[in-house]
Amino acid sequence: LYFVPSYSPAISSSVFLSFTEPVMPSSAASGTRSESSSPVQKNVKKWWKESTVYQVYPASFKDSDGDGIGDIQGILSKLDYIKSLGANIIWLNPIFCSPQVDMGYDISDYYNIYRPYGTVEDLDQLTAAIHERGMKLVLDLVVNHTSDQHRWFQEARSSKANPYRDWYIWRKPIYGEDGKPRPPNNWKSYFGGSVWEYDELSGEYYLHLFAKEQPDLNWENPYVRAAVHDIIRHWLNKGADGFRMDAINLISKDQTFPNAEITNPDSPWQDGTKHFACGPRLHEYLQGIGKILKQYDAFSVGEMPEVYDLNEMLRSVGNDRNELSMVFHFETVSLDHGPGGKFTSRKWELHELKTIVSRWQTFMFENNGWNTLYLENHDQPRIVSRFGSDEPEYRVPSAKMLATFLGFQSGTLFIYQGQELGMPNVPKHWGINQYRDIETLNHWNEITTNAPQNTPLHEACLAEYRLKSRDNARTPMQWDDSPNAGFSSVRPWLPIHDNYESLNAVDQVNDKESVYHYWASVLRLRKAYADILVYGSFELLSPEHPDLFVYARTASSGRAVIVTNFRPHEVTWSVPEKAFNSAGDVALSSYPGRTSHSLLQPTVTIKPFESFVWLSGTGTSRL
Template sequence: MKRFFICLMVIIALIACNNEKKEPETTSETTDIQKKWWKEAVIYQIYPRSFKDTDGDGVGDLKGIIEKLDYIESLGVNMVWLNPIYSSPNADNGYDISNYREIMDEFGTMEDFDLMLNEMHKRDIKFVMDVVVNHSSDEHRWFQESRKSRDNPYRDYYHWWPAEKGEPNYRYSLFDPKGDAWKYDSITNSYYLHYFSQKQPDLNWENPKVRQEVYDIMKFWAEKGVDGFRLDAFQFVSKDTSFPPLPEGYEKDVIKYYGMGPNLHKYLKELNKEVLSQYDVFAVSEGAGSTFEDAHSLVDADRNELQMAYHFKGMDVGNSLEGYELSEFKEVYTKWDSAFAKEGWLSIFLANHDVPRMVSKFGNDSPEFRAASSKMLNTFILTMRGTPYCYYGDELGMTNIAFDSISQYQDIVAKNGYEKTINEGGDIEQYMTELKFLSRDNGRTPMQWDDSEHAGFTTGTPWLPVNENYQKVNVEAENNDPNSCLNYFRDIVKLRMDNPVLVYGDYELLFTENKNVYAYTRKLNEKKMLILLNFSTENTSIEISEKLKDLKLVINNLSDVELEDSKVTLKPYQALIFSYK
């Protein structure tokens, strides 16, 4: 296994759910549906640094989002999730927070935030705040105080290990090139814990004062009108503070030893009571434990904890240069749908700020197939049970950028992994090859608005380069093309919004053994739809059990379709949706 792939898999494993339990392929009939507005939402995720810059500093800002709210509204989505916009020294692009009640200067002011939120609500668009409280920045006042002395009132806000007890037992750090999550600090002759970067010390949730600080922060934003919270790395907050030795082979199920700690459910119930139950908000945690039971324990309604599971098992698929088998993809999503058919609620997504571009990983980003496969993948996201998360730029079919030099990367994971590979004498050429495909920076390049310089993202120098294909792949060009990825995305979002069967309906997998086609039905009461998705470059014919004259074609991502009696021939990356008459 090569260097970067190993690093990425460890990261994903730490935030993933690795369940081997077998589940049936067909869910049972939906009964007693508990309808909620957050189940019916379509969420549009924005990486704010890369969306729209209005002041020429090369970094996206809140005014840029405000400027583009009419565009967001035109997509048909009804909720926006922003990655962190708090004050931060930006060691990890805002996931290292130095003040939870201030807006980062690069993004604007609190007045800008208030205006943005108000303008979203005017358009019936709800807003999700990213809450990062497994760790803070080492520049946060709490940590600065915590370092001063062992008897400082803020000392127990973090995990400290006195050096006279000897070195603490090893813990893996996701972002540290040395790989050790304990950092020695000479001021008090102690080590502090950081599961991520050295500049992201882990908060001590065993301390009730820390928990109350977090609840007060969330109340602050809820009072402003925020509609939901995405809890970053939250399954890590509860830890066995004796920090026992890790057993041999722990890497195979690291979440068992890093996440879902002994008091996690206690903290979530407390958070629900203190915050979530007091406002009309929902909360979703990054990660869902290591079993289906873990996931249900987080989100089932009678648990009074969270509302939605955001599992990463689907992100395990395709994490190699060799690609993936459709059978694995189908198995993952079928098993998770089945496990949540009666209780709980899932998120559905194929991309976010921590993974490559959707079409480059799961589709085909060649000029011939980019548009078709982008449309096909968006069809999948928007026809599955669960709340869809659509990542900015995927509505256009934006692709990986494929940097050649480490100097082009901004991501701390990429840079530290490069350093680690060199220090350990690894294969740097192989590392760079895998980085080009899997790097998080692929999904963070600037939004492509038009064919002007820097794709209309900024008048300055963008913080990350714009993809070279921006002259063809951009909002302006696609807006004027009725057959574009953008206009197809609008159509498929509207179809979902108009058809509750695509939100709440039962899911049944068809043609399980077909290597090219992912086919399934969604059924709710008397309403039923058939979804056919060709994940390959080959024409593929299938025989369905119904006569096509008894079905109505409602979505086709290509210009033509081959139908004959009960036979459907799907062209490469074709997506078809039929409604039963």
């Protein structure tokens, strides 16, 4: 097992780094104690709290056998690259057997591997190699739903009398005046249309919150829960160290299945999340899983969309709850969603981001919960294009700034493949034919079907896809400047980004000023000063500054101030009183030349997308 060593309160002079980062403003939301929390010890140290997770999207990471699709052997060949970055947990997106309607999130066999990715023996080899390097393996567990090709569902739809029928959610139709069957309620699927699909054979509808090929499991059935528990035990016994649990807060539904409130009069299908997100038995189900995980000291992170109540989140992750280690919330990554949903936009202000971050940081610290730190993953666009700038002159400094902003908050840090290189969104010339993502394609089909002649709307949608389609993060990893970016010897399943000759891993590993090396510096500093940068308290500084996000982390062993400029221009900062002192030093800076002396002035000029970390404590100096 891998354990992060304990740290001395003294700040060693051997780990300071030569990059720079911008300071964060003070909290807009104070931390208050949750009514559900109990007075357990605050900041209990765990191996997974001090870890950094590197997320691998198998199809796009590295192809070893020349079929254009990434695979397990490809991942195995790049383990040393991941370890050198400083990550110590590897999370694999779904690798199990699947028809790939939703890139593996439609599982047809939980005990075998999707053949293009490899075999169970390949996974055994990968698991052993990860553990040999002192790292841990996290698998993606998708148990809100299965594939419609799973044996359970094939049995369930074969007959109403089949024992597996009740493993899924079936309801009788409502008949209209025309005598035709209609869905039992008006809930809208995440991928468009109704959540109900009519089954001609049995004359009933089954529920699917996502694609119709992804029928939802009926967690009310104890046999379903037992089967899921068996899957969890199987992979933990095979060497997995934990799970990322997909859409896990959707497993308990309101069993009356009422109609949703009409919020979009132009659509027959409405947002029903209040009836299926964090349902009445969710925590009972999570505690059943948590009991198993606790036996293995296993890691768990739950994806929890549609939840904005911190107390509800805390019920899943509190020290005394025995449910999940942590959860992914969606407030930050929904900031730019417009009134029409993900594929519409709104202009957001930095103070909104400050409010969200400060609230989560303070609340979890005060109430014995734990945060996840992420901005990018397989479902989100690239952060340099979204929160920074992918313009050539600003891509590198904005990527470093975002690494600094994210990397020193309290929580477990997640880095998605290519994020450590500052990879941007897909090229602006992409048309709809380049996309493979079911969410994007379903949205396009709905728009073009309902408004076939509305060219301005079509162009607006394409612009939104270039900003927020899931395929932005799924283009193949750019390893070198050879054909197909060193990802594969043949044309990949999804187009390589045009910029691979100038943006690739080999070049960045060989360039000490690269985004890759900056990220490695962030992880080294975070590890060296875990008492402050992992477990310390959070305070937002200069909360009213419109351009800077500045925050402080404080522990008995010292204090850090993190400064980040979110703008592509210089800004002036009136330094808060007592923010810095002569005993500290700049530990990390994204621009050369940032000194601690410069911060002792009443006013400081911060460069475009500049970021830096100032640390005070025994033995503080720059690396």
